[in-house]
Amino acid sequence: MTLVGLNFAPMQESDLEWVAMLDARLYPYPWTVGNFSDSMRSGYSCWTMRDGLERVGYAVLMMVLDEAHILNISVQAERQRQGLGRRLLEHLGDVARQDGARQMFLEVRPSNTAALALYQRAGFETIGRRKGYYPAASGREDALVMRSRL
Numbered sequence: 001m002t003l004v005g006l007n008f009a010p011m012q013e014s015d016l017e018w019v020a021m022l023d024a025r026l027y028p029y030p031w032t033v034g035n036f037s038d039s040m041r042s043g044y045s046c047w048t049m050r051d052g053l054e055r056v057g058y059a060v061l062m063m064v065l066d067e068a069h070i071l072n073i074s075v076q077a078e079r080q081r082q083g084l085g086r087r088l089l090e091h092l093g094d095v096a097r098q099d100g101a102r103q104m105f106l107e108v109r110p111s112n113t114a115a116l117a118l119y120q121r122a123g124f125e126t127i128g129r130r131k132g133y134y135p136a137a138s139g140r141e142d143a144l145v146m147r148s149r150l
């Protein structure tokens with residue numbers, strides 16, 4: 001698949017319905033429009049990724065001193081496995097570095113094999129485990145905490 005022209009733009013109010021609709025398709029416990037607009041209001045770094053004019057992904061990054069925390073990174077289901085997640089992750093790394101971050105952190109479900117593979121391939125290492133961090137159909141699921149140096 002040819003990418004017409006991948007570009008990144010700060011998330012706008014007008015993106016929120018699309019972003020929340022996609023989140024509901026991608027996650028069993030999705031963020032709401034309110035969660036995304038709160039993130040924007042809190043000054044988090046919120047992005048959409050477009051291929052030409054088509055929105056194909058989005059991400060939310062929180063900066064705390066010299067650490068960057070990825071709170072959300074998502075690619076539209078029909079456009080997965082085309083290298084877009086990797087490009088979005090690289091973009092977040094560039095933004096974090098420009099803002100002075102030295103390390104980037106994230107949490108991921110151990111059952112999320114696609115995300116785990118993406119992060120491992122991008123050089124993230126597992127540095128911890130939060131017990132029962134996520135809601136899950138069977139009760140709770142742990143989170144793996146991963147870090148990459150920038």
Ligand SMILES: CC(C)(COP(=O)(O)OP(=O)(O)OC[C@H]1O[C@@H](n2cnc3c(N)ncnc32)[C@H](O)[C@@H]1OP(=O)(O)O)[C@@H](O)C(=O)NCCC(=O)NCCS
Pocket residue numbers: 026073074075076079080081082083084085086087107108109112113114115117118119121
């Ligand atoms: C995780 C996610 C962002 C990956 O996006 P993507 O665009 O499909 O990823 P890429 O095509 O850039 O893949 C990069 C690498 O990650 C790995 N990977 C990605 N998806 C994979 C899958 N389903 N199975 C195995 N490896 C996978 C591969 O190593 C891949 O490289 P390769 O295609 O050269 O082998 C996407 O699957 C997604 O949006 N999932 C739903 C939301 C989510 O779970 N987000 C993460 C929350 S922590």
